[in-house]
Amino acid sequence: MPATSEAPDGRRERRKRETRQRLLTATRKLIAEDGAMSLRISDVTERADLGFGTFYSYFDSKEALIEAVVADAIGSAARAIGTKALEYADPAETASISYRRFVRYANDEPEVAAVLLSLARSERLFENALLPWARETLRRGIDSGRFLIEDLELALTSVAAAALAAIDGILCGRLASGAEIAGATMMLRGFGIDPREAAEIAARPLPRIDLTSAIETAAAPVRRSPTVG
Secondary structure (H helix, E strand, C coil): CCCCCCCHHHCCCHHHHHHHHHHHHHHHHHHHHCCCCCHHHHHHHHHHHHHHHHHHHHCCHHHHHHHHHHHHHHHHHHHHHHHHHHCCHHHHHHHHHHHHHHHHHHHCCHHHHHHHHHCCCCHHHHHHHHHHHHHHHHHHHHCCCCCCCHHHHHHHHHHHHEEEHHEEEEEEHCCCCHHHHHHHHHHHHCCCCCCCHHHHHHHHCCCCCCCCHHHHCCCCCCCCCCCCC
């Protein structure tokens, strides 16, 4: 049977996605090199090897581009962390791994993390990336009897806020190395885990998760995040 060619509309949409991703990738690299304050649209289009006017077909402003880059990077990191953590049978270990790896984002991608914290919608962007995975983990823990959580949504909000605050604390130097372990211990104790067991789980070695590669391959097909609701 002869191979069918891609429909014109399909090619256009694919090219639009690829062009948008080139702009995002170029911006992320420029932010990593020089920060967001000095970012110029002309630098982005030059790094992406695109015409200057192409930019405005995808973004209204530099600020919109920066927010999209952060959302893309955080979302890719969340998929990588969430997918790996959900391989563990014990919801307590899944929660510990996820929390600690998210907090370590301050060390893995400090430039992107700093830009995230500077955005007016930082909490919402972080929650959008984190909560689908966290919700699945906490539901598993509740359904299995591992977690004693009365209000799931309040617990999710508290976990996301604590993780983002810990990232901020690490970036500004207020929190020392190992803060993610203490934070994970406190979180697990709040879910009803025995204090000694919570401390033991939170101190276990973390699995290797290459967040840099996950962000760089954000345009590739990935596992969908768990259904929200």
